[in-house]
Amino acid sequence: MSAEAIKQHKAQRRREQVRAASRRCRDRQRKETEDLRTKVFQLEEFIAHTRQAHEWEMRQQHDRIQMLQRENELLTQQLAAATVVTDIEPVPLDKLDDTPLPDDLVHCISDDTPRQWSEELVYHAVEDTTGQLVTMLESEVEPVKSPVIFGWQFEFWCQGDKYYGRNRKFFPGVTALELGKRMQMVDPQRYMDTFPEVKKMEILQVFDENTLVMRLVKALPGKTFTQAVNARFLAAATPPTGSTSRWVYADRTIDEPTDGEYALENECNGYVFEDTTQELNDGTRVQGCLVQGVGEFESGGLGCSELLEELAKAFSSVVIRWESLFxxxxxxxDADEFADMVLDL
Incomplete structure (x- = not known):
């Protein structure tokens, strides 16, 4: 090969290398642009949903204030109407008889006695709820699916006057039991500060370190504040194929509060945590926990489209706050790489 041919060959190779490098640069720029667009879209969605959730919470507070004002007006009217007061003369001790207490006073005293729930009732609720949530999770019904938001996929369907929801996301570097314990041990006030839609968490009875009875007052998306007496528990369940362990953290309504301060809510919902291995975007296989929220809720007379709209308003805000807390x-x-890996799944 002549010197001129060698020179031309080298020039051709150089041109090909430059074109290849230019192509790789364009591909990288295109991918970076797409990634930036995706992140901008996600941030816009988050801001919009957070604003909607805030507006909804403000409406809830406004409705509550109006209700309290109406109650105050009613009590004021009742107080003004009570114009006749009967003086009660003190009775000397030696004049007291054995007359039984009036029925209304006996009823009042009995209401002050803390209620107790049987182990049979509560542990049956634990077993039954665990089975129900796993069944909902594995249901092959065709749900309505939301767009993937910050790695979370939400699915929703209706049956009669009930609606069902489930969502999931994988988190590397954490175990199912560890996440269950985090939810179990969180400070109630901190939880309510993070989720202002939860107004009250009152422990009524403790059975063991993983099982208790709690009065819960909260507002589900699209609803006013409601209350329930729930069995709250953390329980192990049989893991599915591909998982090494499964834990269920859930609430199940077992009774009705007696004060009548709020409307009643029948709850059967919680989280299913599974230890598993998944492949990340870069092809790396890592161990971690698949977090799956699942539950059955009362529709309250709302249609599927209305429910889905209300859930969509609150969904992204709820999952972001959940991630922040747990x-x-x-x-x-100093674990920046881990944080990026979680958010980019």
Whole structure:
């Protein structure tokens, strides 16, 4: 090969290398642009949903204030109407008889006695709820699916006057039991500060370290504040194929509060945590926990489209707050790569 041919060959190779490098640069720029567009879209969605959730919470507070004002007006009217007061003369001790207490006073005293629930009732609720949530999770019904938001996929369907929801996301570097314990041990006030739609968490009875009875007052999406007496528990369940362990953290309504302060809600919902291995975007296989929220709820007379609209308003805000409380707060300050890996799944 002549010197001129060698020179031309080298020039051709150089041109090909430049074109290949240029193509790789364009591909990288295109991918970076697409990633930025996706992140901008996600941030816009988050801001919109957060604003909607805030507006909804403000409406709930306004409705509550109006209700309290009406109650106050009614009590004021009743007080003004009570114009006749009967003086009660003190009775000397030696004049007291054995007359039984009036029925209304006996009823009042008995209402002050803390209620107790049987182990049979509560542990049956634990077993039954675990089975129901796993069945909902594995149901092959064709649900309505939301767009994937911050790695979360939400699915929704209706049956009669009930509606069902489930969502999921994988988190590397954490176990199912660890996440269950985080939810179990969280400070109630901190939880309510993070989720202002939960107004009251009152422990009524403790059975063991994983099972208790709680009065819960909260507002589900699209509803006013409601209350229920729930069995709240953390229980192990048989893991599915591909998982090494499964834990269920859930609420199940077992009774009705007696004060009548709020409307009643029948709850059967919670989280199913599974230890498993998944492949990340870069092809790396890592161990972690598949978090799956699942539940059955009362429709309250709303149609599927209305329910889905209300859930969509609150969904992204709820999952971001959940991650903040139970995932991000446990990530070391120097673990930036781990945090990015969680959010980019």
């Amino acid at each position: 995932i991000n707060d446990f990530i070391p300050d």
